[in-house]
Amino acid sequence: MAEGYDGPNGWAIPPAPTGQTAMRPTPSSCTACSRTRFVPLFYDRDAQGVPGGWVEKMRHALRTAGARFTAQRMVRDYVTEYYLPRCGVSSRRMIRRRPE
Numbered sequence: 001m002a003e004g005y006d007g008p009n010g011w012a013i014p015p016a017p018t019g020q021t022a023m024r025p026t027p028s029s030c031t032a033c034s035r036t037r038f039v040p041l042f043y044d045r046d047a048q049g050v051p052g053g054w055v056e057k058m059r060h061a062l063r064t065a066g067a068r069f070t071a072q073r074m075v076r077d078y079v080t081e082y083y084l085p086r087c088g089v090s091s092r093r094m095i096r097r098r099p100e
Contacts, residue, residue: 004069009061011037 005011041053 004065006064008057009064010057 041057042051044053045051
């Protein structure tokens with residue numbers, strides 16, 4: 001499963017079959033998924049017009065993934081895992097990680 005997916009916080013995109021590097025969803029599978037999962041959850045609203053199921057799913061996603069998936073983390077990962085090694089520089093010398 002995709003990084004960060006825990007079930008209640010979103011929808012998983014299935015992995016590509018063995019030996020295949022990428023899987024392209026078909027228009028019919030996307031439409032079926034949208035009609036059966038995403039659209040009803042968003043449009044099912046209470047008397048005040050609030051989509052309770054959708055709101056709870058978004059709140060859960062922010063609680064479980066919000067702190068881990070930030071632009072700061074992304075930039076740090078790119079610098080330490082890709083840019084510095086490509087330049088032949090040790091990430092330990094260049095970047096001090098702040099406690100998380």
